[in-house]
Amino acid sequence: GAGVSQTPSNKVTEKGKYVELRCDPISGHTALYWYRQSLGQGPEFLIYFQGTGAADDSGLPNDRFFAVRPEGSVSTLKIQRTERGDSAVYLCASSLRGGTYNSPLHFGNGTRLTVT
Amino acid sequence: AQSVSQHNHHVILSEAASLELGCNYSYGGTVNLFWYVQYPGQHLQLLLKYFSGDPLVKGIKGFEAEFIKSKFSFNLRKPSVQWSDTAEYFCAVTAGGNNRLAFGKGNQVVVIP
Secondary structure: OOOOEEEOOEEEEOOOOOEEEEEEOOOOOOEEEEEEEOOOOOOEEEEEEEOOEEEEOOOOOOOOEEEEOOOOOOEEEEEOOOOHHHOEEEEEEEEOOOOOOOOOOEEOOOEEEEEO | OOEEEEOOOEEEEEOOOOEEEOEEEEOOOOEEEEEEEEOOOOOOEEEEEEOOOOOEEEOHHHOEEEEEHHHOEEEEEEOOOOHHHOEEEEEEEEEOOOOOOEEOOOEEEEEEO
């Protein structure tokens, strides 16, 4: 079946520009996560949605980062005034009910963001 | 906040060799532990997980991991690797009942045929 879909797969933008990254979770999955993976590092938690609401946004690095999930399905990660340090692979994951034993995370292939 | 340490970031070994990847975490309470694998060009996939019960956990593709609470460790093992095990392996933990997976930096494993 269809997995987690992320678009675009690659995004190159200039410093100071605004970008949006999209995530289509697996149909029926209520939990959605955003992670960021910098070169040579493991994924770093950004934000977790349960349904439409952000249940935990403690990983967002600053107020330039914002994410929405208005209908409880597709989510958009928005980055304002991009900086070169924002360059990374942004990963999205979804799970049926949240990170419980019988509800593992399914990851997408990520969006590689490059800020020049 | 919980943190995860993985050692020996790059591992090169021959087919049929045994593999052990170390993982240590820093959290004194109840933890849930995971190993994820990322094959070249593919997304992260769950390899195995530990929530409670038998501390020796068996996962897919012949992998297993042992939770040793006294050592805050969850090491991954495979007795005999194959070329297809070439991948990056990440240890991860959730703690304190939250849903935030904290990942280690990963181990890049290359198996030479």
